Amino acid sequence: MTDDARTLADLPNPEALLFDLDGTLVDTVPVRVGGWVRAFAQFGLPIDPAILPQYMGSDGRWLAGEVARSVGRELDWADRDKLDREAGDFFDRMNVSPATLPGATELLTLLEASSLTFTIATASQPGQVAVSVAALRLPTPPPIVDAGHVEHAKPAPDLLLVAAAQVGKAPERCWYVGDSTWDMMASVAAGMPAIGVTTGATDAAGLRAAGASAVIAGLPALRDELRRRGLV
Numbered sequence: 349m350t351d352d353a354r355t356l357a358d359l360p361n362p363e364a365l366l367f368d369l370d371g372t373l374v375d376t377v378p379v380r381v382g383g384w385v386r387a388f389a390q391f392g393l394p395i396d397p398a399i400l401p402q403y404m405g406s407d408g409r410w411l412a413g414e415v416a417r418s419v420g421r422e423l424d425w426a427d428r429d430k431l432d433r434e435a436g437d438f439f440d441r442m443n444v445s446p447a448t449l450p451g452a453t454e455l456l457t458l459l460e461a462s463s464l465t466f467t468i469a470t471a472s473q474p475g476q477v478a479v480s481v482a483a484l485r486l487p488t489p490p491p492i493v494d495a496g497h498v499e500h501a502k503p504a505p506d507l508l509l510v511a512a513a514q515v516g517k518a519p520e521r522c523w524y525v526g527d528s529t530w531d532m533m534a535s536v537a538a539g540m541p542a543i544g545v546t547t548g549a550t551d552a553a554g555l556r557a558a559g560a561s562a563v564i565a566g567l568p569a570l571r572d573e574l575r576r577r578g579l580v
Contacts, residue, residue, distance in 0.1 A: 529557075
């Protein structure tokens with residue numbers, strides 16, 4: 349069986365699940381894009397929104413530099429950092445009533461009652477996740493590892509390695525579930541099976557090209573597979 353033909357059923361049982369947030373658990377990718385468009389405009393850089401989804405899920409300062417370079421402007425670290433923070437501020441103002449993605453609350457609630465541990469591992473800056481996590485309406489607050497915990501966010505593996513350490517599991521025994529190219533790249537770099545979901549920034553072909561171990565249409569498919577294995 350080729351890598352491109354692998355499914356969830358072909359992977360060994362996980363001991364923990366790590367989840368991206370935007371585009372994986374909550375439908376916030378369009379709001380993220382809107383925040384970046386406004387931040388770039390404030391910086392005097394009109395950006396076509398259509399080019400931004402491909403960058404969603406990556407380190408914000410890297411995103412700022414790459415997108416600015418694509419329109420002919422080089423930014424130093426301070427300007428990239430400022431742009432990242434301003435995009436986050438715009439996102440906070442716009443992200444007032446995020447919708448959860450199908451199956452997200454059910455799956456995480458099942459995991460809370462199971463022997464599997466889980467955490468949310470997101471490249472978002474601290475303070476940008478509270479509204480989205482609250483929208484999940486979980487019985488207890490979930491553990492979260494965000495960009496404030498690491499120096500290098502996705503696609504570097506640091507975020508996922510910290511999350512694995514916090515749940516006390518070897519990286520190769522964790523599944524990372526995400527919607528973007530950068531999620532898949534970070535997972536591969538961390539030595540974790542990467543589960544791509546096509547609910548956010550990247551289509552199935554893009555997720556597989558970035559190293560996804562399996563690709564699913566949404567979280568209900570993951571719930572069903574865990575039930576089949578007797579893990580939830």
